[in-house]
Every structure is written in C-alpha cells, then in structure tokens.
Amino acid sequence: MRLDELGQGETAEITEVLGNDVLASRLMEMGIIDGEPITMIGKAPMGDPIEFSVQGYRISLRKTEAARVQIARTKEC
C-alpha cells in the first residue's frame, strides 16, 4: 500500500521509500524511514497536498511524493 492511499486519521508503518534520487533522500532525511509509524492528519482543501504526523512532528507531502512511500497497516488499525 502507498502512503497517499492512507485514510484520514489512519496510522501505518513505513516499509520502504522507493528510488534513490534527491526526493527519496529528502524524504528519508525528514524521518520518513522504514519501521516508523506515520499518521495521516488531513488533506488540503483542494485535495493535495496531504498532512502527516511522523517522528513527532507534522509534514506536508504532495500526493506524488507520498506515492513514493510504501506502507503496511499495523495490527491495531
């Protein structure tokens, strides 16, 4: 499952950031690394970008950027 498919208020575990380009390293530097839980907070009024909570802070990602992140639903969700 991809991060952009996560529903509002849902939490999942990051499994992989695809690619090895600048965007991938940026995402990882910002703490989006495998094993971390990530929560979808909400979408912007026009549907894009999306606000997430990770590593104890809030980050806004465009759909195309979130699509680079693979996630797996954790058991409790």
Next chain:
Amino acid sequence: MLGNEPASPTPAALRTVALIGNPNTGKSSLFNALCGMNARVGNYPGVTVEQKVGRLIGSKLTVDVIDLPGTYSLAARSADEAVAVNVLTGTFPNQAKPELAVVILDAANIERNLYLFSQIYELGLPVLVVLNMWDRVDAEGITVEADLLSKRLGVPVVCTSANKRKGIELVREAIERLLLSPPEAIQPNRFARAQFPEVFHTEVEELGNWLASQGKSSFRFQVDRLLIDTDGEYQRSLCQSGLHEINDRIAASRNRLAEAGCKVPMFETKTRYAWIRRTIEGAVTRRESKSVSWSDKVDKWLTHRWVGMFAFVLIMFLVFQSITFFAALPMQGIETLQGWIGAQVEGVLPPGALRSLFVDGVVAGVGGVLMFLPQIAILFFFIAVLEDCGYMARAAFVMDKLMSSVGLSGKSFLPLMSSFACAVPGIMATRTIENRKDRMVTLLIAPLMSCSARMPVYILMVSAFVPATTYAAGWVSLQGLVLLGMQSIGAIVAIPVAWILKKFFFPGETATFLMELHSYKWPSPFVIYHRVWERVLAFVTRAGTLIFCTTVLVWAAGYFPGNHDQVDAATSSLEKQQTELASLESQKSKAAEAQDASKLEQLNGELERTKQAIAEETDRVNALRSSLIENSFLGLTGRFIEPAVKPLGWDWKIGVAVIASFPAREVIISTLGTIYALGSAEDHESEGLQAQMKDAQWPDGRPVFSLATAMSIMIFFALCAQCSATLMTIRRETNSWRWPVFSFVYMTTLAYIGAWIAFKIFS
C-alpha cells in the same frame, strides 16, 4: 587585564563561530538576540545565498557570529547546503573557518533536528547545542533531560526561548567558555558514521586515496557525500574542474556497495536515525496524550475543505485591505512632504539647473524611494506575523494545488498576490520560498502582476479613448471591462511565462514540497520588529540608492543639453506675478471687509489683468519647456526610436514619454503633460491632457490618439518593465545584474509584441 596574561588570547583577536540549524527553529531570533541589529549582510561569492555576519554583543571577546542558512541536512544538493558546508569546513576564501559550531535545535522536535547535528558533529568542530523553544516543551508533552542529553552527545547543551529573549546570556557564556578553553576532540567512534557498514568505510578510503593521487585535496566528509549524494555539489564541482573520471569511479563504488547490500542513500538516514534513537533514549520522552492540542483544533478548521478555503480568502483579503488602508496615509504624507520641500527649495533657489536638479531630480528621487516604505513595512509586518504564528505554512499548504498547476508551489502565492499592490515588496517576499528555482521563477513573473502604478495610466487612456458604452441596463460598462482586462492580462501572460522559465531557464525535476507544519503559537514582537526593520533597511540602503540614481539620470537626460535661460526668466516672472496675485487677493479680502466698493472694483480689474498675464506666461513657460524636452537627450532618443515605435501607433512624443517613465510607470502622465505643453503637474483625471491628446496630430493631419493607440499603450504598460525600483530590487535580491537585464529584455519584448498586436486588432 586579559591582555597581560600571555597564556590567554588577546581580547582583540577576532574569533568566529557559526550558527546553524533546521529552518524554523528560531535561528534568526537567537542571532538577533546575540548580535543585536548590526549584522553585516552580503552575499557568498558566486551564489545567491545571503551571508549574514554579526558581532556578539556584551562579550569580553571579539566574536563574529555567522548566521548560516537554515537546512535539514549537510548533503550538499542545494546552494544553501553547499554554503553551510563550505563555511563549516573553511573552504570559502575570505571567510575564516569557525572555531565553534552553535547548533540550534527545536526542543519540541529533537529527533529530527538531531539529524543535522549528527552530520555537523562529524566535521570535527567543537559544537555547542542550543535547545531552543524551551518554553514549548511542556505544552507539547515532552520531557527533556538536558544534562543527560549533553552527556550522551558529549557536547555542552543550553536551553533557551530566543523569541522571548530567555537564556540568551547562557548561550553567550557557553560560547566564550568554549572559545577560551576548547574542548577535546570527540572520539570518532561516538559518531553515527562509525555505525556505517564496513564496506562503506573501505570505499571512502579508496576514493579518498584516488582523489589525493589526482591532486585533489578533500575532507573525509566530502568523500562521504560524494558516495552518498546522487548528483551532489562536490561531484558537480569536481566534474567542472575537469575530473570527469569521478563519475565512473563513484558509479563503480556504488555498484560494489549495492552488491555488498549497502543501499545508497538509504543506509545513511537509517543509521543516523538509529543513532539518534539510542542517543536520546531516556533523555527525551514524549507523553502519549489522547487529548487534542489547541493547535490541532485550530489547524483542523484552518485546513478544512470549506472553512479553510474561506479562512484563507478572508485572511488574504484583510491583509491586503490593511495594506491599502494603512499605507494610504503615510504615502499621502510623503507626497505632501515632497511637495512642501519642493516649494521650500523653489522659495530659496532661483529658477535654473540647480533648482531643477533638486526639485525634479533629488526630491522626486528620494520621494520615489520613500513612497515604497509604508507598503514594504506593512506587508512585512503581516508576513512576519503570519510566518511566526505558523499560518504561512498552512497558506502554502492550502494554495499548493492551484500553484502547482503552473509548476510553482503554494509558497509562491503570497509574493505574487503582494505584487498586485507593488512588485517591490512582492519580490522581496520571495525570500520565504526556500527552493531556488521556484523563487527565481516567482521573482521573474512577479513584475507582470498589475501593480497600482499601472492604474493611473489605464484610467487616463480608458477615460479618454474608450467609449462610455454600457451593457446589461447600465450594470456593465465597457470602460470597466477594459480596466478589468488590463488588470488581469499580466497574470494571464504570467502563466505561459512561468511555464517557459521553468522548462528552459530553470530545468530539472519539479521542486519537492516537503514542508514542516509547525504548531501554531503567538507571534513574538521581537521577531516581527526585526523582520520589518531588516527589510526596510535592506530596501533603503540597497535598492533605494539605485532607484534614486536612475531618477536623477532620467532627469538629467530630460534637462540637458538645452539652454534654459528663457524658460528660467519666464518662470521667474511667472512666480513674481503669482506673488502679486496673492497680495492682490489679500488686499481684496481686506477691502471686502471694509466694504470699500470703489477699491474692490479697482482690485477686481487688476486681478483680472494679472490672471490673464499669468495664463499667458504659463502657456509660454509650457511651450518653452516642451521645446526644451524635444531637444533634450531624451527628446533626441525619442526621435531616434520613432521608427521602432511607429508600428505600435505611437509618435515620437509617446516614445519619449515611455522612455522617461523608466523610473516609474506613472511618470508617463507628467511627461506627456510636459511634452504636450501643459506643464508637468498633470494627473490622470486631467481634462486638459485628455483634450490635448485627442487634438494631437500626425504631420499629415491624422489624429495620433485613437482607441487602437490607447489600447497599444495600455498593453505595453501592462507587460513592460518600466519601473527602476522593481529592476533594482531584482538586482538586490539575486545579487546579479543578469536577472534585472533579463527581466527588462523579456518584459519589454512581450510588451512590444502585445502592443503591436493590440494596435493591429483595434485599428
């Protein structure tokens, strides 16, 4: 007396420390608190990154503090990051290597902030950690054991709330202490780097040896980055220096790393975050709270599908209404003051070159600069408030989808919106865009937005030449429609321009829009005060001087080389007659009070004669002025370019007026007034100027002005770059003459083509 002790350094010796941290950690607040208002601002050689250096205040040592650009990582992929690395490693010429790195961390978000720290730490500099925003830790439900953290990191840690000016003296003392007795170097085995796979260390060593054999000296940190960062700055600069083989070397190294199971760049971030996790364990704890913070509640509404959109429109509306509302009075004041000073100079100096230089050159030039200050100050006040309270990031979040359709991001919205009032503060506001390409494109299209200086030109042309037809039972007027069209044409043209600029001038992948959304907080008065003051000062000292110079230059071109004796004499006699008129009028009112009928009659006669004489003399002065400007350098240029402007339906007089309006668009009205012999005090509602323009003829008797000419002038002004303030601000913000020249050329070309098309369509 420190100087008498041979062991300690003399107080006069200049020490350097660097201040570095993630964006939005309160770094500028700390810098301002440490160094006061006397920062020296410049640019780093060769890049458009601002260099800010301040002197530590209240210290017995002489310490320069370098404020480095906010960055999340030292992986040198952008100009900002490359500058940070170059400063910290002392590779910039003319910039001493700092003796200490002061790393500022957001205490409420230590995990992610420590990522940058873990990289800086490995550069081998002594490090001081400042945990800022200490006042927010409790509210966020976080417990930080600063002493334990300091022990784990092996560096001193101080806690501050820079926006409230709390804990600043602790930072100062710690800096002094560390400079006077530098701590021992950290054992490399404590670095996160020590946890990198063995195969990586081997590759780094090999690549480092190879570089040394090629005569390239490099820090180990740089070799690390060469292997980790795809298309990093070092790889690029090594390639540029002719070492093309580096690309193959790196590719081969990466292949070997991949075979050994070391995934580049993932292993770096994973190792560092794992290191962070171990380091802060037990020192930083987050309370798991189920209650929703007030910031989250506010955020829920401000980014809500409908409420959020409405709130955004309302906030923008209020900001821009306030700018027009609060700027109107000071701008009027500046105008009045300008007029008053002009009148005072006219009272002291006789008519002549010196008086003209002061009134039409200097006073007009200074006024032209000051005129922008109220708008700049007010806009930056609102930007500072919105940024500091956390809404600015949400505004970018809300607008991103719309702006991304033209290849920009949500952060470009506010600068472009501001440019509808005036491009100067709009261009200055592009600083809030971190991405360099986005910032450049925004900055280059900002002058296309219809600013308020275009309005007088539109009003003059529309009221004189567009028929006052109305449609839909008088609800829709043609004049109004044309005005609306003129207001929007720039923004419409900006869309393809932005696309072309992105595609051909700033190519590369679309900018990423990873943006941190901070919790909302009350804005700090210190921060706001500093932001506004900094911007105002920067405008006056940098752009202001250049704007002033262009105004004086254009004045000189319009004044010389003509002989002004006749017009000066005529002006003198005109002024004498005006004084006479004033005295006659006061006599008249006295006579009216005394009810002296015969005296009143006699005075009335004299008044009539004087008024008549004044009217005749004014016509003579205007005719003389008009012929002088015809034969000035400006007039000669106008005559010279007439063949070029003829296809647009313009005569040489319009050409001159357009050239003379280079300092500011609205100047065209006073220049047209002068050329059409009406004196230079015309405004856009002037009946006289409209009548004169309607009467103007080509040598063959055809009228010069028609709907087609008016449309072509309006389109030209909608798209041209006739505003030296804008161009000088671009020069200041990009630190290069290339971009103002580029803007002027591309906008003038667009304007010329647009005007030509408009003339063809309407004639």
